[in-house]
Structure formats: structure tokens, C-alpha cells
Amino acid sequence: MNKKYILALDSGTTSARAVLFDKKANVMSIGQNEFTQYFPEPGWVEHDANEIYANQVGVVIQAIQKNHTKLSEIEAIGITNQRETVVIWDKRTGIPVHHAIVWQDKRTADYCEKLANDPKVIKIIKEKTGLVLDPYFSGTKIKWLLDNVKGLRNRAEKGEVLAGTIDTWLIWKLTNGKSFVTDYTNASRTLLFNIINLKWDQELLKLFDIPEKILPEVKNSSDNFGTTDIDAFKGIPIYSSIGDQQSSLFGHRSKIGELKGTYGTGAFLMLNTGEKVVRSKNGLLTTIALGLNGKVTYALEGSIYIAGNALKWIKDELHLIQEYEQIDYYLKDNYDTKGVTVVPYFVGVGSPYWNTKARGLITGITRGTNRGDIIRATAASIAFQTYDIFKAFQEDYNSKIIKMSIDGGVSKTQNLMQLQSNILEAKLYNPESSEITALGAAFLAGLKAKFWKDQAEIDKLIKFKKIYKPNAKVSESEKIIKNWKESVRLALEWNKTK
Incomplete structure (x- = not known):
């Protein structure tokens, strides 16, 4: 054959x-x-x-x-x-x-x-x-x-x-x-x-x-x-x-009302809204998710400029880690940075604030601050930026989002993804395939070529290797989110008068 x-x-x-x-x-x-x-x-x-x-x-x-x-x-x-x-x-x-x-x-x-x-x-x-x-x-x-x-x-x-x-x-x-x-x-x-x-x-x-x-x-x-x-x-x-982000959404097989997050150099979250055009009031983008069989599917999208690049920064510029695998070591226990927060707005910020003049900050430093605190806070900044967008999705879509599919290099950092699940109070679904973005384009080409019969057939091909479930007290998350929000406020004020 x-x-x-x-x-x-x-x-x-x-x-x-x-x-x-x-x-x-x-x-x-x-x-x-x-x-x-x-x-x-x-x-x-x-x-x-x-x-x-x-x-x-x-x-x-x-x-x-x-x-x-x-x-x-x-x-x-x-x-x-x-x-x-x-x-x-x-x-x-x-x-x-x-x-x-x-x-x-x-x-x-x-x-x-x-x-x-x-x-x-x-x-x-x-x-x-x-x-x-x-x-x-x-x-x-x-x-x-x-x-x-x-x-x-x-x-x-x-x-x-x-x-x-x-x-x-x-x-x-x-x-x-x-x-x-x-x-x-x-x-x-x-x-x-x-x-x-x-x-x-x-x-x-x-x-x-x-x-x-x-x-x-x-x-x-x-x-x-x-x-x-x-x-x-x-x-x-x-x-x-x-x-690429729309391809990832299709590769995950995200249905209407479901969210996907791709954690790469930046991070991009996309929510399938079907044939309905949802206008954001909270700094998200309305975009086309797909054109298939003469029908257009729409989505809401949130864009994070610095995700994996923040980890690259502490590795290549600050030399705080030698390998990315060390991130999980520093996040192995309950998240605690003694109030230290890193806001990695190196090139401004995208969703939901859209401020090109904002700049990065490290807040809450004391004499007792150590390298582990900076490493943990930098990694956690990815989860916090996602939190800001996640809340915007819930308000714009007027619905609690309980499922989010994840992919991208940073999604391999398991303790960070667990922290993400805790902060969002949502399950994160990590598929077996490490090539979800490429798979979305392959699925679309394969459907056209009759390589796969229909979408029902490709739905069966997606399996998950890990599902993260929230396991922290809500009060613990609220405390660290409060520090994050105050730090973001300061970062957004930077260069405001210049």
C-alpha cells in the first residue's frame, strides 16, 4: 500500500x-x-x-x-x-x-x-x-x-x-x-x-x-x-x-466558546466565537479565525508581546539560569517571591492595554531579594499577562471559560502551567502533539485533498497528554494578582509625559 x-x-x-x-x-x-x-x-x-x-x-x-x-x-x-x-x-x-x-x-x-x-x-x-x-x-x-x-x-x-x-x-x-x-x-x-x-x-x-x-x-x-x-x-x-495563531486554534479543534493559548516568543490567546462577530470592550481584537467551505469563523484574540522572550532575557542577558529546564525547579514549591514582581513590557504592551510607551519594571525588591525570586517572578509574569487577557475574554464573551488548550515551547514548563491553571481557576489541556500550529494547516490542506473525510474524523485524532487542574486556594492567587496589578499600573505610567 x-x-x-x-x-x-x-x-x-x-x-x-x-x-x-x-x-x-x-x-x-x-x-x-x-x-x-x-x-x-x-x-x-x-x-x-x-x-x-x-x-x-x-x-x-x-x-x-x-x-x-x-x-x-x-x-x-x-x-x-x-x-x-x-x-x-x-x-x-x-x-x-x-x-x-x-x-x-x-x-x-x-x-x-x-x-x-x-x-x-x-x-x-x-x-x-x-x-x-x-x-x-x-x-x-x-x-x-x-x-x-x-x-x-x-x-x-x-x-x-x-x-x-x-x-x-x-x-x-x-x-x-x-x-x-x-x-x-x-x-x-x-x-x-x-x-x-x-x-x-x-x-x-x-x-x-x-x-x-x-x-x-x-x-x-x-x-x-x-x-x-x-x-x-x-x-x-x-x-x-x-x-499561525488561527492555525493553532484549528489544530486544537477548539469549538465555539473554547479558548487556546500559544506560548512562544510572545503568547497569543484566541477564543472561537463562531459566525458571531463579538466586539471587544476590554482591549481584545476581533479577527477572522478561519475561512472554510465559503463560511467565515470569527474569534476574539489577545496578544502578549513578551512571553518566552522573558525567559530568554533571564537566561541570555542576566545569566540567572543556564537552561530553560531550571524554570520548573524554581517553581517547584508554592509560588512565593516575597512580593517581588517582574513586568516584562520590554517593547510596550499589547492586549488588553495597547500602550507602546509602557516599559518593564521589577517591583517589591528588598535587601533579601535573591536570584530565585527574580527567576520565579519573571516566569510568573507570563501567567499574569495571560490572566489579564483571560479576564477580558470572560467579560467580552459574557461567559465563564472553563477550558483552555495550550501549546508552544513555554507550555512544556509544567510548574508554570500549574501556576497558570491556579491563577485562571481553569483547566488547561495540553495535547500529545507538539506540532499543533503546523497540524492546523495540515488538517485544512488534508480536508481539501480528501486525505481526511471531514472534521469529525480529525476531531478524533487530538488526544491530551496532560490536563492541569486548579489546586491552590483562591486567596493565595488573589494576593499575588494584587501585586501584579499594582506593578502594571506603574509600568503603564512610564514615559507617559514624554
Whole structure:
């Protein structure tokens, strides 16, 4: 019997990955390679789009060779990607006109702040896109490129260049320029796409002075995105494209009213609201979760900029730990930092406060404060930031959330996840598969390819290796949350008058 597989391309913020799945959603092989991070000025973050593409092709070859897979055994490709990061390239030569500007980049903060002085603009953006005006999203990045790369705006007006998020760039390259497309989830993160009528919005395009002709066609997340046409691997249909957080939501099989949290460099929480558009009053984003079979599913989302990066900070900059596994050692007993709190707002804060000028703080230090207190408080800051967003979800959705599925590198830190469960007073479900984000894209491609019959079949493939249940007194959680809230208040006041 011939073996058949689905290949998922997971184009992340720091690495390109390729994951080969079989019919039981088992990981057969993985290819992975990191790529360069560029920081040309404080607050600026860039990637080389050509390096991303070359790495992505390279890891596909790695994954195929590791499993001794024939190209004919790959039924379809699914793509999931870092969202909001944008690249503009020459339509004829395929050469990027500038480094890609990454979602973490803050170069348009002043522009956003100036635009935010007009309440009508804020209202239009929120109503049409479900987002807030923040440098995080793609629209202001595209505008910056058009305004700052010599001659680019003129070329854009003539239709000589193309702009897109990383999924669009990869698909265009993999199909040898035949497909210029994106999906609803990635389009919904640009500040340019109307999530109600599902079109590029003329009023928003005019606001940011971006010509529609440089933007891709928008399709369902599970759709025909073209066929690979490169020397390394030809003739494989690309049947899904979806932003990484939405892919994770689909990979978890989260139903309406259920929440997922991905703990990586940052942390992203997403709540499936079905076909209902829920407008947040508590600093969350309304976004598109999925386009499937002509129907759009919506979600509420909360974004934490610094999660795993906080642990990287105490490891690489403060040298308080040598290995990430030490985090669990310091959290092995009941959480106690003697009142020490770390607020890791290194680049401002996303949900639910949306303050680009906020900065990190360490509060409650005494002469008796030791390295263990700082380590514990830094790790716990991930759980506290999640708490702030979790409460916003409950208020916006008007319902108590009792189940949250988790994934990402930080979710492997078991004592931290137990602390998270205690603080949220909710169960956390950790799936057996460590590749949930890639699996979401694979599921969508596999459904299109009839590799899996329907969603009921893939529901049965998700199993959990651990379920965390709250085991602490509520009074204990309330005390440490009180310290956190006071510290956040101080962090939000930082630079307020500057």
C-alpha cells in the first residue's frame, strides 16, 4: 500500500519549519532552520525575505529526506505563517525592494499615535477590521515602505511591485509567480481588510494611501492556492494558507466558546466565537479565525508581546539560569517571591492595554531579594499577562471559560502551567502533539485533498497528554494578582509625559 502524507510549512518569526504528517496526524519528520534577525535601529525588526524562502525550501528537503518520502506520496501542502510581517517585491524579477518588516517592529509608532488623535479614524478601523491602530499590524508597515524606499510609491501606482504577508510571498515563490494570493486570516491582520464584507476596504486603503493593485487575492483558508513549480519539488498542490495563531486554534479543534493559548516568543490567546462577530470592550481584537467551505469563523484574540522572550532575557542577558529546564525547579514549591514582581513590557504592551510607551519594571525588591525570586517572578509574569487577557475574554464573551488548550515551547514548563491553571481557576489541556500550529494547516490542506473525510474524523485524532487542574486556594492567587496589578499600573505610567 502506498504511503501518503500531508506536508505543513510553518514559517515562524525565528525559524522555518517543515512537518510531514501521516493519516493519523503523527509527525513523521521535521526539518527546521533558523534565519537571521536584523535590528537596524532600536525598536526596528527586519527579516531577509529571500533567506526565509531559501530556508523554507531547505527544510522541506530535510523533512522529505529524513522520512525517505517520494514527492508522489505528498498529497498536499499547507502553509502557516508569522502574521503581520510584510514584504514588497518586484513583480517582474521577484527581488524584494527592502527587508521584510516584522510584526514586532515599532517604527510606525509615532505615525500611529498621530493618527490616533482623530477619534473617527479609530472608530472606522475598529468597526471595519476589528483591530486597534498599532504598529503591530501590516498596513502602516506597507505605508512606511512606500514612503521611505526611493521611487517605490511611483512603482506601486504603476503596478510594478507586489506586497504581501509571508504566506503570500512563499506561495508566489513556490508557484514560480503564478499565484498571488492570501487567505482571510492573514488579510484580517493588515488594517486594510473589511472583516464583514470580506474585501479590501477602499476607505482604509485611501487612509493609508496604499493602491489595491499591489495587494493579493483573498481566499478561504482551505482552498486551491496553486501548485509548486520549482526545481526542488514540483507538482504538489498548495491547499491551505492560514495565520499561525488561527492555525493553532484549528489544530486544537477548539469549538465555539473554547479558548487556546500559544506560548512562544510572545503568547497569543484566541477564543472561537463562531459566525458571531463579538466586539471587544476590554482591549481584545476581533479577527477572522478561519475561512472554510465559503463560511467565515470569527474569534476574539489577545496578544502578549513578551512571553518566552522573558525567559530568554533571564537566561541570555542576566545569566540567572543556564537552561530553560531550571524554570520548573524554581517553581517547584508554592509560588512565593516575597512580593517581588517582574513586568516584562520590554517593547510596550499589547492586549488588553495597547500602550507602546509602557516599559518593564521589577517591583517589591528588598535587601533579601535573591536570584530565585527574580527567576520565579519573571516566569510568573507570563501567567499574569495571560490572566489579564483571560479576564477580558470572560467579560467580552459574557461567559465563564472553563477550558483552555495550550501549546508552544513555554507550555512544556509544567510548574508554570500549574501556576497558570491556579491563577485562571481553569483547566488547561495540553495535547500529545507538539506540532499543533503546523497540524492546523495540515488538517485544512488534508480536508481539501480528501486525505481526511471531514472534521469529525480529525476531531478524533487530538488526544491530551496532560490536563492541569486548579489546586491552590483562591486567596493565595488573589494576593499575588494584587501585586501584579499594582506593578502594571506603574509600568503603564512610564514615559507617559514624554
